[in-house]
Amino acid sequence: MKAPHSLRVLIAARWAGYLAALAAVTLVSLFIGLALGGARIANISMLYLIGVFAVAIAYGRGPAVLASLAAFLTFDWFFVEPLHAITVSNPDEWVALLLFLLTAIVTGQLTAAVRRRALEAEQREREAAVLYDVVRLISERDFVAALQAVADRLRTELTLSAVVIDLPGGDHDAVRAEVGEPDALAFLRTTARLPADRLTVGKAPIGAQRGTPGHWVRIVPSRRPGQPYVPAPGRVHLVPVTVREQRVGALLLVRPADGAPFSSADTRLLTTVSGQLGLAAERVRLALQATEAEILRRTDELKSALINAVSHDLRTPLASIIASAGSLRQQDVHWTDGERQEFAEAIEEEAQRLDRIVGNLLDLSRIEAGHLRPDKGWYDLSALLEDVLGRLRPITAGHPVSVDVPEELPPVSLDYVEIDQVLSNLVENAAKYTPSGTPIALSIKHQGDEIEVAVADRGPGIPAESLPRLFDPFYRVDRPGPRPQGTGVGLAVAKGLIEAHGGHLWAENGPQGGARFAFTLPLSAAVAVAPGEPAA
């Protein structure tokens, strides 16, 4: 990208072309006069055409015309009789001279046109390349990083001191990307607060105030005392970024002191880039809105899930309690002792079930608030496992249960009640969601510096689409059958408890079908305490 730049500098110095035109003519004249000794060679004037041609290629139309005229006059003056006079004695010479002028001008024009087209093609190619890069960069997932990349690209492309893309947006979605020299950026920051703010917020300015696309709004730097960096006026530019006639931000640029002014191609490029920025900003805004709507919908879903869970899971035990208590209270029936006992048991069991549900809900809120502190001690995991299985025997009665525990198992630091709860939950789930008669396999494995506990069943497994959300609070696997099963709290709580222990809990489908839930507990420092001895 160096060549176009130096070329641009040359082109920019327009007067240089005219100077070169005169120099070329002088050179050719000297050559004819000195090298050829002023010998009268027919059509020697054609040598000038080479000069005109060269000037046209290098500098374009204007200098070429000048070169043609200069060549015409010089030739007439020095080499056509009478010498050193504009007048021409021989009418034939007149015709030749005029024909020469005409040829020179036409050649110059044609060459200049070809040159212009080549330059334009080159510029368009560059523009397309830059634009392609910008569009590619801007579609980056991280919008701020995308803008940063675009600003960087513009800066290298146009050799600028600083580029700022400023999209103030709303209150919480303001985006600003800055690239460039620190003092130029500092200057833009203060400047942007002055005229740019007024231009970028609210309705687009109307009429002349707005200007046509591609025109600069030049920021005249405010001369404040004690501000060290003040670029010359005209070196700071602002391109408005608009979306549907609405100004949403600005592209701010600072040119270096020794840089060329922006060409019309640069202007076009920057205008197109600002258009793309506007589109991208709009796209991001819409995506953000969609995300917010999605979050609202999810929250709503969660709320109704909670209400459903509460209404079903709290009311079901309540129904049994109220029916049993109401029966006991009935005046017209004399219950036998056995029946009384039965009602009382139902009330107790269902009340305990209610307590478990409420406890789970409380655990969940504690976990979500991050207030969980396991009360750890050193325990034998296999004993805990036996405990849980013993207690859950009535629930697992319909399933053959196998246990695989290694003989040498180090004690693990854990909160007995919490890990008991996790394990109970997993075993209960395995028993509840698989057809009776299918086996449940429990295993404990010592793996490096952690212990893995797994509960595998041979039931229908977990639908693939449910796996990622399985541990979300109130999430329930859609199963054939209309009954929502469980509160969808147990697994969320289990995960929270295990994570509070520094382990992790996951679910997978076994290679031979069925679901497998496993969790790990870290063994770090387990050796430091003798087995069975509770830690402080």
Add this chain to the structure above:
Amino acid sequence: MSRPEGARILVVDDEPAIVRAVRTNLTRHGFQVDTATNAQEALATQRQRRPDLILLDLGLPDRDGLEILRHIRSDSSTPIIILSVRGAERDKVAALDLGADDYLTKPFGVDELLARIRVALRHAVRPPRGTAAVFRTGDLEVDVEHRRVTVGSKEVHLTPTEYELLKVFVAHPDKVLTDQMLLRQAWGPEYGSEGHYLHVYIARLRRKLEADPQKPRYLLTEPGVGYRLLSDER
């Protein structure tokens, strides 16, 4: 306490605790109670036992209660009371529109449940009269709640099928019921052409209920159409 020979009630709920409490209570109040914990069991029991009333939970593990409701209603007018935790108006409307006779939200009080059971049984006798689920015509009395049939003051013992057939007449007094309709209501939807069954049972009922089975006062034959139970109303 009354003998457990009252109306047959089928309790359908997947919560063992609720089933147990309701069964104990209803049994003590003289009803014969069958239970089912899922839809499949419920439908099988309904077909086999021909209950006089069904208490139906909507949230069952295998099928939605509403489906069972629709299924039962397609061939039977057995009173059905929904017991559900779903308390929204649209849930109630959906169930009632599908043919439920009543809707009770969980948790419920047992006294209210018993009262609603009595109401539902009373409605099984048309036209409903007084506060008891009892149909009377001449000296014939059918007490649906207690599943007791008396002629004069003498109790008549009917077989389950005979009782079922009589209940169909009691639910539609003074209406001519076709053979097909009677067969379907008393025996089940797969019946309809077994006219000879029906004639045998009608003859048995007449022998048990009529003073002179040859000249019936209550169960009249409508030649070529079917039968009719005459009530006092006419």
